[in-house]
Amino acid sequence: MPAPVEFYFDFSSPYGYLASTRIDKLCENHGRAVGWHPILLGVVFKETGGAPLTTIPLKGDYSKRDFVRTAAFHGIKFTPPPVFPIPTQQAARAFYWVQQQNPGAAKALAKKLFEAYFAEARNISSAEAVADIAASLGHDKAAVLAAVNDPAIKDRLRQECEAALKKGVFGSPFIVVDGEPFWGSDRLDQVDKWLETGGW
Amino acid sequence: MPAPVEFYFDFSSPYGYLASTRIDKLCENHGRAVGWHPILLGVVFKETGGAPLTTIPLKGDYSKRDFVRTAAFHGIKFTPPPVFPIPTQQAARAFYWVQQQNPGAAKALAKKLFEAYFAEARNISSAEAVADIAASLGHDKAAVLAAVNDPAIKDRLRQECEAALKKGVFGSPFIVVDGEPFWGSDRLDQVDKWLETGGW
Numbered sequence: 001m002p003a004p005v006e007f008y009f010d011f012s013s014p015y016g017y018l019a020s021t022r023i024d025k026l027c028e029n030h031g032r033a034v035g036w037h038p039i040l041l042g043v044v045f046k047e048t049g050g051a052p053l054t055t056i057p058l059k060g061d062y063s064k065r066d067f068v069r070t071a072a073f074h075g076i077k078f079t080p081p082p083v084f085p086i087p088t089q090q091a092a093r094a095f096y097w098v099q100q101q102n103p104g105a106a107k108a109l110a111k112k113l114f115e116a117y118f119a120e121a122r123n124i125s126s127a128e129a130v131a132d133i134a135a136s137l138g139h140d141k142a143a144v145l146a147a148v149n150d151p152a153i154k155d156r157l158r159q160e161c162e163a164a165l166k167k168g169v170f171g172s173p174f175i176v177v178d179g180e181p182f183w184g185s186d187r188l189d190q191v192d193k194w195l196e197t198g199g200w
Numbered sequence: 201m202p203a204p205v206e207f208y209f210d211f212s213s214p215y216g217y218l219a220s221t222r223i224d225k226l227c228e229n230h231g232r233a234v235g236w237h238p239i240l241l242g243v244v245f246k247e248t249g250g251a252p253l254t255t256i257p258l259k260g261d262y263s264k265r266d267f268v269r270t271a272a273f274h275g276i277k278f279t280p281p282p283v284f285p286i287p288t289q290q291a292a293r294a295f296y297w298v299q300q301q302n303p304g305a306a307k308a309l310a311k312k313l314f315e316a317y318f319a320e321a322r323n324i325s326s327a328e329a330v331a332d333i334a335a336s337l338g339h340d341k342a343a344v345l346a347a348v349n350d351p352a353i354k355d356r357l358r359q360e361c362e363a364a365l366k367k368g369v370f371g372s373p374f375i376v377v378d379g380e381p382f383w384g385s386d387r388l389d390q391v392d393k394w395l396e397t398g399g400w
Contacts (some may be wrong), residue, residue, distance in 0.1 A: 057248045058370035072400050093355045170258035186386035200272050
């Protein structure tokens with residue numbers, strides 16, 4: 001069985017959200033599973049000198065317009081988050097905690113977190129907000145609140161960020177197919193063809 | 201008759217080159233003309249803090265790979281330039297000089313310059329190289345060499361860069377359709393739909 005396609009993203013990344021709504025189905029069409037890896041872009045930007053898109057002169061205003069337009073182009077529900085960007089370590093930690101128990105449930109939680117932030121204008125930066133969303137999916141709220149402060153879970157997220165950097169991940173979404181890196185939701189057409197043809 | 205679609209690019213921009221091979225036909229399909237505007241990304245980057253893609257840690261290596269892969273994905277001939285990026289003011293000045301006499305001929309020159317740099321591994325940074333390419337299209341070489349040092353032509357390029365910045369142009373390619381800005385060759389699918397529908 002081929003290795004899963006690796007999907008790296010930050011929960012605060014609009015293009016990560018857009019890709020998250022399409023990546024599983026796209027890979028499934030080629031008989032491939034997807035491994036989801038939430039990371040912290042802040043950690044990556046320390047290495048690359050990157051900055052949140054919306055803080056860059058000219059590019060910032062364009063980006064806010066492009067988020068909305070690109071979501072609509074693909075028919076994806078999108079509401080500009082009132083607070084942007086936000087810290088996402090609590091969301092990512094909750095993801096990895098759930099994943100230890102049930103990978104499928106972790107993916108469901110990730111989708112719910114993305115939706116809450118990018119379609120329902122909810123701020124998902126606090127442990128409380130993340131735990132509430134997890135609870136709505138049947139997870140124990142107190143256990144989630146404990147998990148995001150668990151040193152082992154914190155360490156897991158650190159390791160994921162380091163591993164991502166080592167693989168060359170510098171943005172979100174970032175997709176690796178059999179060693180071939182693709183950056184951006186606008187590379188999903190190439191990911192699709194790469195999975196079909198094995199490369200060119 | 202509707203205003204032309206505005207196409208901004210730097211002759212040293214790989215994604216500008218990729219877009220240049222597709223933009224005219226795409227707009228023509230919707231009965232629209234395209235105004236080509238070579239600019240200098242260096243001037244824009246002073247405003248936005250941008251930097252040539254290939255100089256950025258991690259992103260640089262990825263970009264070099266993505267140039268080649270994306271060109272092949274679209275079936276566009278591409279040879280990685282041995283020297284990259286390069287200064288392009290001579291190319292842009294020659295373009296505006298030819299345009300004053302014959303807009304169609306200026307577009308033909310731009311295509312030839314792009315091809316020389318991105319498909320034939322020729323360095324087009326010097327006035328001599330630009331004049332040789334112009335001469336191969338029937339322009340008078342000595343006149344081109346004089347034109348790129350003409351203060352009026354130099355001023356025209358400066359004005360184009362300033363006007364582009366005022367319109368919010370911060371990268372290459374940058375396409376404006378009836379006031380709506382699109383950045384990147386990977387937005388041509390949205391440009392196509394925007395021209396078809398008038399927006400969404």
